[in-house]
Amino acid sequence: xxxxxxxxxxxxxxxxxxxxxxxxxxxxxxxxxxxxxxxxxxxxxxxxxxxxxxxxxxxxxxxxxxxxxxxxxxxxxxxxxxxxxxxxxxxxxxxxxxxxxxxxxxxxxx
Amino acid sequence: xxxxxxxxxxxxxxxxxxxxxxxxxxxxxxxxxxxxxxxxxxxxxxxxxxxxxxxxxxxxxxxxxxxxxxxxxxxxxxxxxxxxxxxxxxxxxxxxxxxxxxxxxxxxxx
DNA sequence: AATCGCTATGTCCAGTATGACATATATCGA
DNA sequence: TCGATATATGTCATACTGGACATAGCGATT
Numbered sequence: 001x002x003x004x005x006x007x008x009x010x011x012x013x014x015x016x017x018x019x020x021x022x023x024x025x026x027x028x029x030x031x032x033x034x035x036x037x038x039x040x041x042x043x044x045x046x047x048x049x050x051x052x053x054x055x056x057x058x059x060x061x062x063x064x065x066x067x068x069x070x071x072x073x074x075x076x077x078x079x080x081x082x083x084x085x086x087x088x089x090x091x092x093x094x095x096x097x098x099x100x101x102x103x104x105x106x107x108x109x110x
Numbered sequence: 111x112x113x114x115x116x117x118x119x120x121x122x123x124x125x126x127x128x129x130x131x132x133x134x135x136x137x138x139x140x141x142x143x144x145x146x147x148x149x150x151x152x153x154x155x156x157x158x159x160x161x162x163x164x165x166x167x168x169x170x171x172x173x174x175x176x177x178x179x180x181x182x183x184x185x186x187x188x189x190x191x192x193x194x195x196x197x198x199x200x201x202x203x204x205x206x207x208x209x210x211x212x213x214x215x216x217x218x219x220x
Numbered sequence: 221a222a223t224c225g226c227t228a229t230g231t232c233c234a235g236t237a238t239g240a241c242a243t244a245t246a247t248c249g250a
Numbered sequence: 251t252c253g254a255t256a257t258a259t260g261t262c263a264t265a266c267t268g269g270a271c272a273t274a275g276c277g278a279t280t
Contacts, residue, residue: 066270079237082267101211173238
């Protein structure tokens with residue numbers, strides 16, 4: 001796991017256990033978080049490709065800019081449901097979503 | 111959409127709008143439901159392959175038999191988070207999960 | 221340095237998800 | 251039929267989610 005991802009996890013409030021040692025994660029927990037982060041990245045990518053701002057995407061989703069920011073950050077308060085529903089709404093197909101999820105597996109840079 | 115799926119949706123409490131006419135779904139809503147049902151099927155498949163009962167899976171998940179039943183039924187009260195976390199816990203990789211999600215797209219039997 | 225456009229972060233509370241439990245239904249063997 | 255095992259359904263208390271709002275950071279332009 002690289003440094004950027006570590007920071008990203010910490011910022012997002014992912015401190016498994018209690019200590020700052022977020023490596024106290026079971027493999028499944030780790031996979032789940034990777035998966036969420038992969039989708040978060042996917043949302044940002046799709047948005048960038050469309051040349052939209054977070055505010056514009058929020059309008060299309062019937063949500064708020066802050067929530068979109070949290071989605072893209074993989075915030076603890078963002079569910080998979082929200083991420084997937086949002087991706088579908090901004091035009092991603094299930095296949096595209098699946099692609100991002102698969103990326104969660106190969107991304108494992110130890 | 112075939113008859114079985116229709117019944118399954120109705121049983122699961124998916125009556126978009128208010129009328130029994132659940133076809134009042136936007137394409138994204140439909141995709142999302144298909145996606146959930148695909149994962150629900152995936153969970154059941156993985157469980158069957160392992161020769162486990164719902165009760166046994168529940169124990170492994172730290173959940174209850176009733177919740178596992180609801181997961182496999184694609185119940186309204188079951189989130190994607192729960193479905194995905196559960197699949198990971200019973201041994202499915204992100205790639206396998208992605209496979210089931212892709213299936214949600216090709217399953218569209220009109 | 222002031223303003224502007226975009227993004228990030230923190231908080232609130234109404235609405236939702238979930239484990240637990242009770243109970244119902246289904247299938248099978250004795 | 252009875253009992254046993256597996257699955258389905260309904261409900262509740264509690265924990266979590268998500269839109270909304272406020273505000274802060276941050277680079278670019280003037």
